[in-house]
Amino acid sequence: MVTFTLNGxxxxxxxxxxTPLLWxxxxxxxxxxxxxxxxxxxxxxxxxxxxxxxxxxxxTPIAMIDGSDVVTIEGISGxxxxxxxxxxxxxxxxxxxxxxxxxxxxxxxxxxMLPKPTDDEIDGAMTGNLCRCATYHRIRAAIHNxxxxxxx
Amino acid sequence: MKITxxxxxxxxxxxxxxxxxxxxxxxxxxxxxxxxxxxxxxSIPDTRARSVALFEEAGKVIQHPRCVNCHPATERPLQGMSxxxxxxxxxxxxxxxxxxxxQCNTCHSEQNTPVVGQADTLKSIPGNPAWHLAPIEMAWEGxxxxxxxxxxxxxxxxxEKTMAEMVEHMAHDELVGWGWQPGExxxxxxxxxxxxxxxxxxWVDTGAACPSP
Ligand code: FES
Ligand code: FES
Numbered sequence: 001m002v003t004f005t006l007n008g009x010x011x012x013x014x015x016x017x018x019t020p021l022l023w024x025x026x027x028x029x030x031x032x033x034x035x036x037x038x039x040x041x042x043x044x045x046x047x048x049x050x051x052x053x054x055x056x057x058x059x060t061p062i063a064m065i066d067g068s069d070v071v072t073i074e075g076i077s078g079x080x081x082x083x084x085x086x087x088x089x090x091x092x093x094x095x096x097x098x099x100x101x102x103x104x105x106x107x108x109x110x111x112x113m114l115p116k117p118t119d120d121e122i123d124g125a126m127t128g129n130l131c132r133c134a135t136y137h138r139i140r141a142a143i144h145n146x147x148x149x150x151x152x
Numbered sequence: 153m154k155i156t157x158x159x160x161x162x163x164x165x166x167x168x169x170x171x172x173x174x175x176x177x178x179x180x181x182x183x184x185x186x187x188x189x190x191x192x193x194x195s196i197p198d199t200r201a202r203s204v205a206l207f208e209e210a211g212k213v214i215q216h217p218r219c220v221n222c223h224p225a226t227e228r229p230l231q232g233m234s235x236x237x238x239x240x241x242x243x244x245x246x247x248x249x250x251x252x253x254x255q256c257n258t259c260h261s262e263q264n265t266p267v268v269g270q271a272d273t274l275k276s277i278p279g280n281p282a283w284h285l286a287p288i289e290m291a292w293e294g295x296x297x298x299x300x301x302x303x304x305x306x307x308x309x310x311x312e313k314t315m316a317e318m319v320e321h322m323a324h325d326e327l328v329g330w331g332w333q334p335g336e337x338x339x340x341x342x343x344x345x346x347x348x349x350x351x352x353x354x355w356v357d358t359g360a361a362c363p364s365p
Binding site: 018019020023039040041042044053054055056059060061064106109110113114117121124125126127128130 | 239240241242243245251252253254255257258259261265266267268269270274277
């Protein structure tokens with residue numbers, strides 16, 4: 001039996017310990033904001049926060065997260081999340097939207113660790129989040145906007 | 153180069169399929185080779201020649217992609233038996249643990265973890281509690297065995313280790329030991345860590361002579 005917190009609520013899972021966290025989030029918890037892109041840690045669409053750090057849920061066996069705190073796009077909160085939400089809406093960042101939940105989870109984690117990231121720091125943190133619509137230029141601009149909006 | 157550009161294009165345009173294409177075919181997990189026992193080198197009468205021969209045998213481990221991939225000469229680790237640049241593109245960062253927001257533990261955990269529900273080309277994600285890159289001064293990528301040998305003896309490029317500490321590191325370090333337990337779908341380095349440690353010990357005991365660079 002695995003016990004963990006999901007968006008602030010205690011959850012349990014009693015099944016195959018190798019079940020990916022992504023499957024639990026989407027299929028059992030019915031939180032479908034977190035996306036399945038590749039399933040093999042290559043695209044970033046499944047990014048969640050595990051104990052406050054970005055983590056690819058598609059390659060995270062559920063047994064590994066016993067006692068951990070998981071936050072998904074549905075539960076993200078705080079000043080960085082609000083700044084990112086406003087900046088994303090302001091620039092109309094998404095195109096098809098499929099990758100955006102993962103992009104936002106990575107962007108919020110970056111701003112929590114580096115409140116004023118440079119272009120290089122943004123590229124370094126976001127390099128594992130692919131976007132087939134190539135919204136990269138708007139993502140980078142929106143992260144700068146979010147950082148600027150949190151100043152002062 | 154054309155192939156690299158093509159693959160890069162596919163990734164940019166195709167989130168799902170592109171990711172699949174990037175994965176190198178799985179090398180079947182099997183011991184690709186064994187190590188000659190350190191004692192068997194006693195038959196070489198000249199001490200220096202014996203020392204060099206011992207290190208050359210240990211070199212089967214040291215120069216194996218499993219080891220060199222995380223001793224890169226650039227900021228980017230390598231992957232697979234083909235030693236291609238790591239995908240997704242990750243970089244050294246502080247203490248070899250990756251850049252802020254894209255640290256190794258975004259994907260790698262404390263143990264090799266099975267990949268389920270996917271094509272057979274990727275069976276597991278490698279992991280270890282100490283998962284990180286070797287510092288740049290310990291880069292092995294692109295070096296000859298002789299150059300690596302000299303590097304291992306140079307405190308400035310071996311993490312200030314004495315030779316006794318070097319033997320201990322090679323024989324018992326847990327991340328070094330990962331090379332023999334690399335997870336399903338990955339070829340382990342030859343022999344065992346115990347045999348490797350004995351080769352390194354015997355090399356040091358015979359004067360730690362190096363092959364010509
Ligand atoms: S679905 Fe997890 S990284 Fe692509
Ligand atoms: S917005 Fe379409 S994949 Fe990123």
